[in-house]
Amino acid sequence: MSSVSSSESERSESLQSDTQPGATSSSFDIYATYERFLQNEDISTPLAAILALTELVEKSNAGTMFELVKALNDGAKSLKEGTPNPISLNCGCELFVAFVSLFPHDSDTFSELKTELVKQGRSYAAEALGYRDRIADLSLGFIKDDSILTHSYSRVVMKTLLRAHKQKRISVYVTEARPRGLGFVLNVSSLAAAGIPCTVVLDSAVAYVMDNVDFVLVGSEAVVESGGLINAVGSHQMAIIAKAANKPFYALAESYKFHRLFPLSQYDLPTHNPSILSFPRTGTLSTLSAQPLSSSISQLHEVPTVPSESHSALLVPLSMTPEQIARNPDVDYTRPDLISLVISDVGHLTPEGVSQYLVGMFAG
Structure with missing residues (x-):
């Protein structure tokens, strides 16, 4: 009997933790959801963010508007942290959070309100495809x-x-x-x-x-x-x-x-960081894989070039390295x-x- 009571107590505690105000189902991964929507070539980054946040509303256990907006802001933060260039994503997150905060409703319960928000979010995304x-x-x-x-x-x-x-x-x-x-x-x-x-x-x-x-x-x-x-x-x-x-x-x-x-200015953008266009601390052009300019152009553009004395002395890297692109x-x-x-x-x-x-x- 005591073991049964203990088991029931554990299930009760687990249920309470899962339904903690403002919590979201532990199995819900907002970034994976966002990437799933992006697999559709017609869905752009802001729409994928809106759809991911819409699904977060559906999965959320929030019991008040304050808790729901907090959950949305936390979800938006997770999306931004996983994205190298979050500007376009920010547009969708900002728009949806503002929509939820300002949404006029006459729902009898908060559960009905969430259902309506999910419906409106998906309806907007479907309309936006046009x-x-x-x-x-x-x-x-x-x-x-x-x-x-x-x-x-x-x-x-x-x-x-x-x-x-x-x-x-x-x-x-x-x-x-x-x-x-x-x-x-x-x-x-x-x-x-x-x-x-x-x-x-x-x-x-x-x-x-x-x-x-x-x-x-x-x-x-x-x-x-x-x-x-x-x-x-x-x-x-x-x-x-x-x-x-x-x-x-x-x-x-x-x-x-x-x-x-x-x-x-350019330096006010959220994507700017000190490493952009900064000088590398180690390595010079001579340490990179290099070859004559005329040969590089031939391989990059697949067109014949005529070697000349002015080109033969110049060495350039064949292509940009990932590190150079990231800079x-x-x-x-x-x-x-x-x-x-x-x-x-x-x-x-x-x-x-x-x-x-x-x-x-x-x-x-």
Whole structure:
């Protein structure tokens, strides 16, 4: 009898610990849930974060709104700690936590409220999957029979270009988007498969090609409260060149990428750390695996080059090492005065309009 009572007591204590206010099921791994959603190519980082937090609400044992918001903030913190570049993820987390905090309801019980929050979160994510189509439609009015310059890979930019190709005669210049080369790897293959004329441009040749394009079209990691843009590194210098050449610089951004962040410089971004572009303490160019410049270019771009005396004395590494890539920034900040227009699912916005929209969005 005593052993039975002891067993029942242990089960009772275990049940109480599992249902501790604000706790979440011990089997729930929010980061694994987030990565599971990311396996769907149509789901972007902010939407994956929203869906992961929605599932956290469903699994949470919180009994009050205070406990639920704390659980969401803890979950958002776990997601950010596991992500090298959390800016886009921050947008989704910030939006969902604000939504939960401001959600008007007439539920009889807190359990019913949580059920409604889960329903609304999933409904929003399903609706948001159509935002790229809406942006593509809104962008068509700005695209004629043009030559377009784009940078890095963006799903909303790609959808817009493919949509425009059905109605216009466009050609696209694509930057390499170093250090990871996403522009070359993803953009060119997708554009070529659709029959869109495209050519790869060195990141260092943007100024050279700017006179040949009608406008610049980029995606976004986030659009911030100043009306500025956070996007793949190189976007800022591209915007400066476009401004100098009097060419429009358009940014495409889903509204769930609007972020309450007000950077004043590149070093105010959450991704910045002291190791970015710092000088290595050990090792020099001569200690790296190196070979003649002409040979390096041949292997990198798979085109023949003619050796010359001026090249033979120069040694460069064949490619960037992972350490060298990590020492470079993933994203940069483009000032609002360099952006002609932000085209979003909520309409065509000037940088000032973005600020006004953000204030309204988070004011409930």
